[in-house]
Amino acid sequence: DAGVTQSPTHLIKTRGQQVTLRCSPKSGHDTVSWYQQALGQGPQFIFQYYEEEERQRGNFPDRFSGHQFPNYSSELNVNALLLGDSALYLCASSLDNRAGEQFFGPGTRLTVL
Amino acid sequence: GESVGLHLPTLSVQEGDNSIINCAYSNSASDYFIWYKQESGKGPQFIIDIRSNMDKRQGQRVTVLLNKTVKHLSLQIAATQPGDSAVYFCAESLNDMRFGAGTRLTVKP
Numbered sequence: 001d002a003g004v005t006q007s008p009t010h011l012i013k014t015r016g017q018q019v020t021l022r023c024s025p026k027s028g029h030d031t032v033s034w035y036q037q038a039l040g041q042g043p044q045f046i047f048q049y050y051e052e053e054e055r056q057r058g059n060f061p062d063r064f065s066g067h068q069f070p071n072y073s074s075e076l077n078v079n080a081l082l083l084g085d086s087a088l089y090l091c092a093s094s095l096d097n098r099a100g101e102q103f104f105g106p107g108t109r110l111t112v113l
Numbered sequence: 114g115e116s117v118g119l120h121l122p123t124l125s126v127q128e129g130d131n132s133i134i135n136c137a138y139s140n141s142a143s144d145y146f147i148w149y150k151q152e153s154g155k156g157p158q159f160i161i162d163i164r165s166n167m168d169k170r171q172g173q174r175v176t177v178l179l180n181k182t183v184k185h186l187s188l189q190i191a192a193t194q195p196g197d198s199a200v201y202f203c204a205e206s207l208n209d210m211r212f213g214a215g216t217r218l219t220v221k222p
Contacts, residue, residue, distance in 0.1 A: 004156070033210065042212030043157065043203050056209045090156050092143030092210075100145070102210065 002027060004093050004105035012111045013081050019106045021076040025093030030076040031055075033102060035090040036064060043090055049074050050096075078110075086112045125219045132190040134216045136203035137195045139184060143205040148177060148188045151215070160188070160201075195220045 005024045013019050035043035045058035049068035050081045068074045072093075080086055087088050088109050092102035125133045138146070144165040149157035160170045163179050163186075168179050176189040186203050200215040 013126075035212075040214075042204075042214050043210075045209045045211065055217065058209060092156075101159055101180060103159065104149075106154070106156050 004103050006089075006091050006105040006108050009106070009110060010109045010111075012113060015081055015083060015113050017081050017112075018079045019032065019078065019081060019090050021078075021091075021110070023074045023091030023093075023105060024075070025055045025072050025091075026103045029095055029103070030072050030111070032068055032093045033094070034074070034076045035092065036085075037088040037090055037107070038062070038086070038109060040069035043089060046076070064087055081112045083112050086110060122214070123217045123219070126193050128193060128195060128220050128222050130193055131206060132188075132193045132197070132220075133217060134188045134190075134201050134203075134218065136186040136188075137184060137185060138203070138205050140205060140207065140211075141181075141184065142205045145206040146177070146179060146186050147206065147210075148175075149184075149202045149204060149212075150197075150199045150201045151202065157202060173198055190218075193218075194221050195222060 004026050007022045033048040034046040037043040046060050047057040048055045052068045063079045065077045088107040090107045091105045094102045133202045142209050147162040148160040151157045161175050161177050163170045163177045174191045178187045198220045200217050202212045202215045204210050
């Protein structure tokens with residue numbers, strides 16, 4: 001049984017560019033949450049998707065958007081990248097639309113130059 | 114805004130000793146708390162959780178204690194092993210999940 005998978009593993013972009021990160025949840029999970037983890041910090045909640053809709057959102061600007069597909073996989077899009085967007089982006093899946101016991105993927109390391 | 118925080122950023126223990134990692138939270142409405150372990154280059158890994166209607170919960174070598182009076186959460190690791198070396202995060206959940214800054218646990222052989 002595959003756990004949460006994320007792609008790509010690493011990504012380098014320049015300021016102003018756009019990026020799309022992808023996540024496949026653990027088998028059987030229907031809820032996907034995205035987090036941003038800056039170096040030396042705890043993960044910060046970006047948003048959560050359930051039934052293809054954004055259920056909750058953290059304190060992130062509209063440059064951060066997402067999508068959930070019918071197969072429960074999800075994408076995180078970031079537009080107009082800033083240097084401060086450099087971080088590890090984590091995807092977590094869970095069984096229902098509550099945070100509950102979340103299973104995290106290995107993350108995508110985004111570097112903005 | 115209210116947030117979850119940790120008392121100490123680093124903790125160093127001798128192999129075989131017990132470890133205690135502390136966490137303070139400020140949102141009294143939070144009803145679910147989780148401890149995660151994050152090893153270098155990996156995502157956080159669930160260790161143990163506790164709901165607000167409980168004071169203590171035990172797992173394999175780990176115990177979580179919740180003191181709602183002082184809004185304090187702790188993780189106890191028994192007989193700490195080198196493989197326990199990692200960053201430990203507490204997180205609180207009401208509608209979303211909020212993480213603390215983390216404590217780095219180093220186990221000395």
